[in-house]
Amino acid sequence: xxxxxIDALAMLGMSYVMGFLFYGFYRQFNARVQRRxxxxxxxxxxxxxxxxxxxxxxxxxxxFFFGPMIIFAGAVTTVLFVPYLKDSNWLQGFSHSxxxxxxxxxLVVGPLGNALAVGSSGNPFGVMGVTRGLTRLMGLExxxxxxxxxxxxxxxxxxxxxxxxxxxDFAHWNLMTNPIAFIVMILPFMASQHASPFDVVGAPVxxxxxxxxxxxxxxxxxxxxxxxxMTVAKLVLIADLFLGGATTIWALIAKTFALFLxxxxxxxxxxxxxTEQTVDFFWKIPLGLGVIGxxxxxxxxxx
Amino acid sequence: xxxxxxxxxxxxxxxxxxxxxxxxGAVAWSLFNGITLSFxxxxxxxxxxxxxxIGAPLxxxxxxxxxxxESAYALYALLLLxxxxxxxxxxxxxxxxxxxxxxxxxxxxxxxxxxxxxxGAQSYILFNLASAFLLLAGMLFLYSITDDFRIQAVDGLxxxxxxxxxxxxxxxxxxxxxxxxxxxWVPRSYDQAPDLFSxxxxxxxxxxxxxxxxxxxxxxxxxxSEISGRFLNGPVAGYVLAWIGIITATIATFKAISQxxxxxxxxxxxxxxxxxxxxxxxxxxxLAIGGALFQALVHTLVKLLLFITIAGIIxxxxxxxxxxxxxxxxxxxxxxxxxxxxxxxxxxxxxxPGFAAKYLMYVGLIEAHWLxxxxxxxxxxxxxxxxxxxxxxxxxxxxxxxxxxxxxxxxPWQYLIPQIILMGMLVALGIFPGWAIDVLIDxxxxxxxxxxIGTPAWNVLATSYGGYDxxxxxxxxxxxxxxxxxxxxxxxxxxxxxxxxxxxxxxxxVPTADTPLHYGAGMGRELRRVPLIxxxxxxxxxxxxxxxxxxxxxxxxxxxxxxxxxxxxxLLLAVLIFAVTLTIQSVTGA
Numbered sequence: 001x002x003x004x005x006i007d008a009l010a011m012l013g014m015s016y017v018m019g020f021l022f023y024g025f026y027r028q029f030n031a032r033v034q035r036r037x038x039x040x041x042x043x044x045x046x047x048x049x050x051x052x053x054x055x056x057x058x059x060x061x062x063x064f065f066f067g068p069m070i071i072f073a074g075a076v077t078t079v080l081f082v083p084y085l086k087d088s089n090w091l092q093g094f095s096h097s098x099x100x101x102x103x104x105x106x107l108v109v110g111p112l113g114n115a116l117a118v119g120s121s122g123n124p125f126g127v128m129g130v131t132r133g134l135t136r137l138m139g140l141e142x143x144x145x146x147x148x149x150x151x152x153x154x155x156x157x158x159x160x161x162x163x164x165x166x167x168x169d170f171a172h173w174n175l176m177t178n179p180i181a182f183i184v185m186i187l188p189f190m191a192s193q194h195a196s197p198f199d200v201v202g203a204p205v206x207x208x209x210x211x212x213x214x215x216x217x218x219x220x221x222x223x224x225x226x227x228x229x230m231t232v233a234k235l236v237l238i239a240d241l242f243l244g245g246a247t248t249i250w251a252l253i254a255k256t257f258a259l260f261l262x263x264x265x266x267x268x269x270x271x272x273x274x275t276e277q278t279v280d281f282f283w284k285i286p287l288g289l290g291v292i293g294x295x296x297x298x299x300x301x302x303x
Numbered sequence: 304x305x306x307x308x309x310x311x312x313x314x315x316x317x318x319x320x321x322x323x324x325x326x327x328g329a330v331a332w333s334l335f336n337g338i339t340l341s342f343x344x345x346x347x348x349x350x351x352x353x354x355x356x357i358g359a360p361l362x363x364x365x366x367x368x369x370x371x372x373e374s375a376y377a378l379y380a381l382l383l384l385x386x387x388x389x390x391x392x393x394x395x396x397x398x399x400x401x402x403x404x405x406x407x408x409x410x411x412x413x414x415x416x417x418x419x420x421x422x423g424a425q426s427y428i429l430f431n432l433a434s435a436f437l438l439l440a441g442m443l444f445l446y447s448i449t450d451d452f453r454i455q456a457v458d459g460l461x462x463x464x465x466x467x468x469x470x471x472x473x474x475x476x477x478x479x480x481x482x483x484x485x486x487x488w489v490p491r492s493y494d495q496a497p498d499l500f501s502x503x504x505x506x507x508x509x510x511x512x513x514x515x516x517x518x519x520x521x522x523x524x525x526x527x528s529e530i531s532g533r534f535l536n537g538p539v540a541g542y543v544l545a546w547i548g549i550i551t552a553t554i555a556t557f558k559a560i561s562q563x564x565x566x567x568x569x570x571x572x573x574x575x576x577x578x579x580x581x582x583x584x585x586x587x588x589x590l591a592i593g594g595a596l597f598q599a600l601v602h603t604l605v606k607l608l609l610f611i612t613i614a615g616i617i618x619x620x621x622x623x624x625x626x627x628x629x630x631x632x633x634x635x636x637x638x639x640x641x642x643x644x645x646x647x648x649x650x651x652x653x654x655x656p657g658f659a660a661k662y663l664m665y666v667g668l669i670e671a672h673w674l675x676x677x678x679x680x681x682x683x684x685x686x687x688x689x690x691x692x693x694x695x696x697x698x699x700x701x702x703x704x705x706x707x708x709x710x711x712x713x714x715p716w717q718y719l720i721p722q723i724i725l726m727g728m729l730v731a732l733g734i735f736p737g738w739a740i741d742v743l744i745d746x747x748x749x750x751x752x753x754x755x756i757g758t759p760a761w762n763v764l765a766t767s768y769g770g771y772d773x774x775x776x777x778x779x780x781x782x783x784x785x786x787x788x789x790x791x792x793x794x795x796x797x798x799x800x801x802x803x804x805x806x807x808x809x810x811x812x813v814p815t816a817d818t819p820l821h822y823g824a825g826m827g828r829e830l831r832r833v834p835l836i837x838x839x840x841x842x843x844x845x846x847x848x849x850x851x852x853x854x855x856x857x858x859x860x861x862x863x864x865x866x867x868x869x870x871x872x873x874l875l876l877a878v879l880i881f882a883v884t885l886t887i888q889s890v891t892g893a
Contacts, residue, residue, distance in 0.1 A: 057798040058806075063632060063700070065798075069791065073784035080779055094779055097772035101662055105653050108688070109780075112652065115692055116643075119700030120632060123807045124822040127696060131826055134689045135833070141685040146678045152669050152768070159769035213808050218796060276832040283835060287678070294674045299535070 003089075008080055011093050012229065015079050018253065019228025020044040022235075022260050026267075033268045044228065051221030058216055060121040067117020068215070068222045074110020075226035079233045081106060084252060086164050086245035099158040103237060104145060107192065108137065110226065114211065121214035129210035132275045133201040139279030140188035140198070143286035147185025150293055151241055154178050160237070164245035173244040180293040182242050184286050186262070189238060191278065193231050196267040198278050235259050308371040315380050316363035320356035322387055323349060329393065338452060341393035346750030348390040350596060350743060351514045354603045355386055357728075358507045361607055361721040365614065366499055368717040375415060381408035382503075389511060394452040395442035398518075402438060402511075406431045409508060416497045423491040430488040434478035438515075441471035445522070456524040465523060465530045469540060472519045479512030480581060481574045483551040484844040490558075493570035498617055501566060502610030505573040506603045513577065513599055516544075516584050517592075521751075526587055536671040541585035545676050548581030552683040557839050559690040560827040564624050565613050565698065568690055569606070572649065575683060576602045582680060583664045589753040590766055591667030596744045598660035601732070605648040605657065608725040609694075612641040615714030615722075616698055620707040625697030628708045629821045632699040635713050639699045641722040646691035648729050651684055654777040656732035656739070659764050663756075666768045693826045701821045702804065734773045736764040 024041035031038025040046075059065050080093035081103050098106075111133065118126040151174055155163050167173050175182050191198035202210050215223055235256040239246060243259075246252035273281060322344075329343035344352065381404055389401025410428050413419055442452060448464055449457050460468075474485075481489035493501045523529040527538035534542050552575040559571035576598070583595035615638055616631065617623050632639045644655065651661035661684060668677040703709045713719070732739055737758035745755035758765050762774040801807075805814045814820060831837040 055796050057796060058801050059798060060801050060804070061633065066788065069784060069788040072787050073780055076783045076787070077776075077780045081776075094772075094775050097775035099769040099771055101665055102653055102658070102771045102776065105651070105658060105661075109652055112650075112688065112692070116695065116700065119692075119696040121807070122630070122700075122702050122804050122820060123809070124701075124820050125809070127701070127822040127826065130692065131689065131822075131829065134692060135830055137688065138682065138685045139833075142678050142682045145681045146674060149669055149674050149677055153672055153674065157768050158666060158669070162769065218791070218794075218798070222791065276829070276834075279833045280835075290678065291675065298672050298674055 004094075007090060008093055011079055011084060011091050012076060014084070014091070014249075015229040015232040016225065018232045018256065020048060022231065022257070023228055026260075026264050029264050030268055044224075048221055048224050048228070051224060052218055054217035054221070056216075057218045059219070060214065063120040064117045064214075065219070067114045067120075068219045068226075070113025070116075071110035072222050072226045074106065074113060075230045075233070077109070078103065078106045079229055082233050082237050083160055083164065083240060083245070084236055085249070086240075086247050088247065091249075095160065098160075100148060100152065100160050100163070100241075101158050103160070104141075104148070107230070107234065110230070111211075114223070118211050118214070123214045126211055126213045129201060129213065133211060135275050136191060136198065136201055136278050139282040140191040142188075143282055143290050144185050144188035144192060146287065146290040146294070147181045147183075147188070148241065150181035150184070150290075150297065151178060153298060154181075160240055164240050167244035170244070174242045178297070180289065180297065184290040184293055185238075187266075187286050188282055189234070190263045190266060191282070193234055193263060194227070195263050197270040197272045200272055200275055200278070231260075232256065305371045308373060308376060309367050312371070312376045312379070313360070313363055313367065315376070315383065316359040317356075318383055319352055319359055319387060322391070323352045323356050326391075334396075338396070339394070340397050341453065342388075342391040342397060343393045344391060345393075346746045347517060348514070350747050351510055351599075352387070352390050353743070354510055354600065355383070355390070355507055358503070358603060358607055359383060361724065362499055362502050362611070364721050365611060365715075365717045368715055375412065378408045378412045378415075382412065386507070386511060390514065392454075394454060395438075395445065396452050398454070399435070399438060399442060403435055405508065405511065406435055409504070412500055413492055413496050416495055416500070419495045423488075423495040426488040427492045430478050430485065434475045437471050437475035437478070441468060441475060444468065444471060454518055454521055457522055458524060460523075460529075462530070468522060469519070469527075469530050472515070472522075473544070476512045476515035476519065477547065477581070479515065480509055480577045481512075481551070482547050482578065482581060483554055483574075484847060486551070486555070486574050487844060487848060489574055490567050490570040493573065494564065494567045498566070498614035499611065501569075502607050502614070505569065505610060506606040509573060509577050510599055510603060513580050513584070513595070516581065517595075520587070527585070528587075535673060537586050537588065537673060541587045542673070543585070545582040545585030545673065548578045548583075548585060549676055549679045549683065550578075551575070551581065552578030553679055553686070554839055556683045556686045556690065557830070557836050560686065560693065560830060561840055562690075563626065565616070565694065566610075566623060568694060569609055569613065572687065572690060573602075573606060575687065576606075576649070578683070579661075579664060579680065582676060583667060586664075586667045586671050586673065588667055588670060589748050589756060590663055590670055592751070592753060593740065593744050593748060593756045594660055594663030594665075594667050596747060597656070597663055597736075597739060600739065600743065601648055601656050601660045601729075604725055604729055604732075605645050608641055608722060608729070609645040609649070611718060611721050611725075612638050612645065612714075615718040616711075618718070619711045619714055620705070622705055622707060625693065625826075626821065627705045628698040628703075629701045630699070630703040631708060631711060634711050635699070637719050637722065638714055639695075641726060642695050642699065644726045644729055646695055650688050650691045653771075654733045654773065654780060655729055656736055659733070659736035659739070659773075662764065662771070663766070666766050669768065689827055689830070696822070696826065704821045734777050735761045736773050737761040740764065 021041060023044040027043060028038045028041060081095055081098040083095035084091035115130045118130050151163060152158050155166050194202055212223060238259055239255040243255045246255055326344040329341060332340040334340055385401045385404025385408060389398050392398040392401055413427055414424055444467055446452055478485045493504055496504055520526040527541040530540040532539050555571045555574035559568050562568040562571060580595045580598050583591040622628055648655045648657040651657035665677060738761040740756050740758045748755045763772050764770045807814060831840055
């Protein structure tokens with residue numbers, strides 16, 4: 001029991017620290033691309049603390065309060081069901097009780113819970129943001145899960161541990177053995193992290209509409225915290241599935257950072273798409289590649 | 304007197320449970336020419352009988368609230384009798400009798416609703432009669448080649464015969480489950496039927512089509528693989544069936560999103576959810592069949608819960624369109640939780656059992672290597688989040704949009720009791736998915752001569768592709784939720800409610816009571832901008848059926864010219880032909 005609690009706390013702490021450092025780096029990176037100095041790497045941590053220590057928070061009824069709690073519980077549950085390290089007793093959480101499909105579904109439990117809070121706020125712009133988010137989800141989930149399904153078919157299991165164990169060395173990474181699956185799922189994966197150019201849902205800067213329009217103070221802090229942790233959980237999951245997992249914490253940080261850098265590079269390079277353009281893009285390019293992948297790798301041997 | 308009728312009706316609703324638990328041994332009843340009517344409770348029919356045994360009393364309880372209505376009770380008696388006959392039948396004669404009783408009694412029940420219009424009633428009876436005639440044609444064809452009506456594996460059929468049986472029976476049952484483009488009667492009748500009868504139609508009667516689709520492969524010793532070989536790890540005929548199911552599911556999901564009426568939305572969502580079951584049946588492996596049965600169970604519970612809750616809302620407010628409701632969360636809290644649990648189950652979210660069903664079906668598709676079908680299924684099930692959200696946002700969140708919605712109170716207890724029971728069942732199934740596998744699904748699989756899925760413990764759903772632990776998922780999520788909420792509440796600082804519901808971030812303006820703030824009806828409208836969805840929503844099957852009607856009328860016009868205008872002439876003609884035929888037959892001694 002004590003092992004589980006310490007392990008869970010370590011996973012959460014690690015996700016949080018990696019989360020704010022990665023996002024801090026992203027802000028630096030973005031600024032340098034735009035020839036600005038940008039804020040410090042710790043800026044996301046400072047912002048998060050600022051929100052969490054605000055004195056005043058306005059709510060719109062009980063459901064409005066519980067929504068951020070559900071999304072936070074969803075994020076923590078996701079973190080605890082993703083194995084962070086390979087061949088180790090530590091940083092495993094409850095990952096032996098779950099599997100890949102469960103994790104994919106856990107990723108959306110929280111946002112749907114939060115959608116209830118957005119709805120109960122009574123702000124139509126918030127609900128508009130939720131609908132956009134669900135529309136984007138509909139677009140990205142199809143190629144994303146198809147890419148992962150190619151991996152599941154390859155290893156004949158849905159267990160993340162088994163897929164990780166099968167990738168013994170660099171030549172056996174799924175990135176090398178099943179590159180088409182990686183290409184199919186990587187862009188939807190970026191969208192699932194709310195990364196630009198697929199980020200019109202959150203409308204971070206210029207459009208005054210999005211799921212978070214009514215949240216303020218400490219509730220906004222909770223939303224920000226869970227977002228950083230969730231991002232790390234998703235990065236670790238993809239590192240587990242395609243980059244062979246990690247046996248040490250340093251390898252884990254290196255691999256997730258590489259994936260994050262790829263996301264950041266794409267984000268800073270492309271202009272934002274509208275929601276329907278996003279969906280159409282995902283159903284044409286990644287899904288089209290996925291169909292080719294299925295025909296080439298699954299149908300072609302006529303197993 | 305009133306009370307006596309009500310008690311009798313309640314007893315009637317318990318008959319499926321009685322026949323499920325007290326049935327022992329087969330009954331055979333000899334008819335003419337060596338044809339025997341046989342009735343028996345196989346594991347497969349016991350599973351569907353269980354759904355009926357759960358559903359019938361739960362729908363009966365809220366019905367007791369109204370003044371006793373003897374003729375409706377009598378029709379329900381016929382309906383329940385017909386469904387039990389059809390489930391118990393060991394041959395196609397009993398099956399057909401049960402099927403017809405179900406069709407006619409449900410049609411008369413549908414007619415009793417004040418909302419039923421001619422179009423709805425006609426489409427209901429026409430489609431269901433078409434289904435019955437296809438069934439009749441199928442069973443007569445079977446008799447013509449085997450001299451037997453019994454439902455059993457038939458050896459040595461020609462491929463063409465198998466194909467004819469597959470198409471006739473398949474179409475008959477696909478009409479019943481509302482597969483596209485044979486679904487036209489479903490949204491109309493679910494929408495127009497009395498509110499509680501809609502629950503019966505969606506939760507229980509659509510499952511009879513599924514039962515038929517599961518009986519169909521019993522005719523072939525090797526299942527669907529016999530008809531035209533195999534594709535990857537599954538049968539080719541099943542592949543076709545699976546695509547029919549998933550196209551139905553996808554299109555019905557998008558249609559559901561665009562509905563503006565709660566019951567129509569639920570009707571389309573029924574079509575979609577049953578579409579998943581058809582897909583899983585097409586795969587035909589034990590994982591997929593297990594998933595199909597699990598989905599049938601979950602869909603029954605979820606649709607009972609949702610239709611009963613929605614019936615409560617309609618009863619209390621008199622409104623059924625999303626645009627007329629809103630903000631009922633504080634006035635109807637138990638109904639809110641009913642819809643919440645219902646949509647979590649409908650969307651297949653962990654930790655509720657909808658996820659277990661989805662998981663088994665996904666793994667079944669992955670095992671069969673049918674990945675394109677998997678992608679289509681993911682599309683349908685992700686798109687269903689939108690209508691699920693619409694279903695809870697429209698009535699319960701946002702702003703109240705009509706005087707009735709502003710003053711409504713919680714639904715009466717007769718509606719709440721079934722809701723609470725169903726919520727409890729769904730949560731318990733979510734924690735113990737292995738129990739459903741062990742107790743409900745594995746016996747059916749064994750009865751069908753398939754490998755049981757098996758489970759190490761009742762809280763674990765285990766497959767060869769990995770599984771998950773229901774207690775761990777539910778436990779971790781609930782623990783963290785309670786811990787976080789408690790901790791945050793203690794450290795909430797100065798947290799207070801907004802001064803008025805119009806205290807919103809509204810583009811720098813201050814909305815008033817006149818500002819249209821409820822987003823319920825328009826939600827999902829912007830989805831039409833996605834080219835594929837826009838294309839699907841612009842096209843309907845109504846045009847196809849209108850064309851069919853025109854062609855039929857034209858053909859009837861041509862045939863009508865043969866008869867002449869005087870009915871006596873062609874009556875005489877008919878009698879003469881009949882007499883001549885008889886004479887010829889008796890002369891030749893045929």
